[in-house]
Amino acid sequence: MGLLDRLSGLLGLKKKEVHVLCLGLDNSGKTTIINKLKPTNAQSQDIVPTIGFSIQKFKSSSLSFTVFDMSGQGRYRNLWEHYYKEGQAIIFVIDSSDKLRMVVAKEELRTLLNHPDIKHRRIPILFFANKMDLRDALTSVKVSQLLCLEDIKDKPWHICASDAIKGEGLQEGVDWLQDKVRSHL
Numbered sequence: 001m002g003l004l005d006r007l008s009g010l011l012g013l014k015k016k017e018v019h020v021l022c023l024g025l026d027n028s029g030k031t032t033i034i035n036k037l038k039p040t041n042a043q044s045q046d047i048v049p050t051i052g053f054s055i056q057k058f059k060s061s062s063l064s065f066t067v068f069d070m071s072g073q074g075r076y077r078n079l080w081e082h083y084y085k086e087g088q089a090i091i092f093v094i095d096s097s098d099k100l101r102m103v104v105a106k107e108e109l110r111t112l113l114n115h116p117d118i119k120h121r122r123i124p125i126l127f128f129a130n131k132m133d134l135r136d137a138l139t140s141v142k143v144s145q146l147l148c149l150e151d152i153k154d155k156p157w158h159i160c161a162s163d164a165i166k167g168e169g170l171q172e173g174v175d176w177l178q179d180k181v182r183s184h185l
């Protein structure tokens with residue numbers, strides 16, 4: 001830990017650390033989004049498919065996020081569960097252009113929301129309707145309808161349209177998440 005870190009820790013200025021689960025089907029853009037939220041000099045140039053999961057960090061204006069970037073591939077799905085208890089917030093990413101798998105994403109979300117470690121907690125969920133730049137992408141309103149987000153009554157949630165390649169829409173989402181998490185700290 002650097003001197004500055006220690007000093008800001010002592011002064012109570014150190015950012016609170018929050019554990020975030022980043023979920024969604026494979027290829028939806030999870031790793032690209034998390035990478036884009038890091039400072040420019042810490043970003044990876046090429047994103048490779050995530051195997052199992054990886055742990056990434058990024059900061060917002062007042063919080064330090066530790067993100068468990070989960071592989072969306074089916075065979076790793078039972079790995080996610082071990083981290084549910086630790087998660088204080090969820091980022092759920094959807095490929096808005098993947099109409100065929102929208103029902104699979106909906107099913108995945110339903111399974112998540114029914115999990116005993118998630119079901120009874122008011123854990124905030126940020127949805128990214130990602131890949132908005134693609135010509136056949138659905139709007140965030142349409143994605144929200146197809147995933148029946150209005151049915152989520154017991155958790156704060158929010159959906160943002162995003163283009164993770166350009167980094168558009170990401171900040172708005174993180175600002176929302178930061179507000180929700182802080183009100184629970």
Ligand SMILES: Nc1nc2c(ncn2[C@@H]2O[C@H](COP(=O)(O)OP(=O)(O)O)[C@@H](O)[C@H]2O)c(=O)[nH]1
Pocket residue numbers: 024025026027028029030031032033047048049050072093130131132133134162163164165166
């Ligand atoms: N056009 C477009 N492609 C994206 C976007 N976000 C991610 N991708 C691409 O989608 C592919 C899968 O991204 P990745 O982050 O590995 O998805 P993950 O499996 O959910 O982690 C990569 O080729 C990314 O470059 C986006 O907003 N728009």
Ligand SMILES: [Mg+2]
Pocket residue numbers: 030031032048049050069070071
């Ligand atoms: Mg990935």
